[in-house]
Amino acid sequence: MTRFKNKTVIITGGAGGIGKVTARAFLNEGAKVMLVGHRAITLEKALKDLNHQNVSFCVADVSQAENVQRYVTETLKEYGKIDMFFNNAGIEGVSKSIAEYMEAPT
Numbered sequence: 001m002t003r004f005k006n007k008t009v010i011i012t013g014g015a016g017g018i019g020k021v022t023a024r025a026f027l028n029e030g031a032k033v034m035l036v037g038h039r040a041i042t043l044e045k046a047l048k049d050l051n052h053q054n055v056s057f058c059v060a061d062v063s064q065a066e067n068v069q070r071y072v073t074e075t076l077k078e079y080g081k082i083d084m085f086f087n088n089a090g091i092e093g094v095s096k097s098i099a100e101y102m103e104a105p106t
Contacts, residue, residue: 013089
């Protein structure tokens with residue numbers, strides 16, 4: 001099937017189990033996928049496991065605004081547009097309103 005043909009998706013936490021399975025599903029439906037994660041070695045392994053021409057990766061810390069801008073810019077350079085985000089990255093922590101969260105310290 002190709003219901004996501006000519007669509008581009010960014011998947012944060014892309015090298016983990018949920019991210020990689022989601023990437024495979026989008027790729028099988030014709031999407032182009034940018035995997036985002038904080039470790040090059042795990043992203044490289046995910047790329048190898050997925051073994052598809054329409055997937056690439058960007059190493060980034062999603063808690064840092066400048067890193068977010070970088071993976072958005074890299075995706076636009078690689079694929080020309082962004083149609084969807086799957087914001088899958090994260091760690092368990094205190095629950096509060098999104099407006100109360102601050103950028104993580106470096």
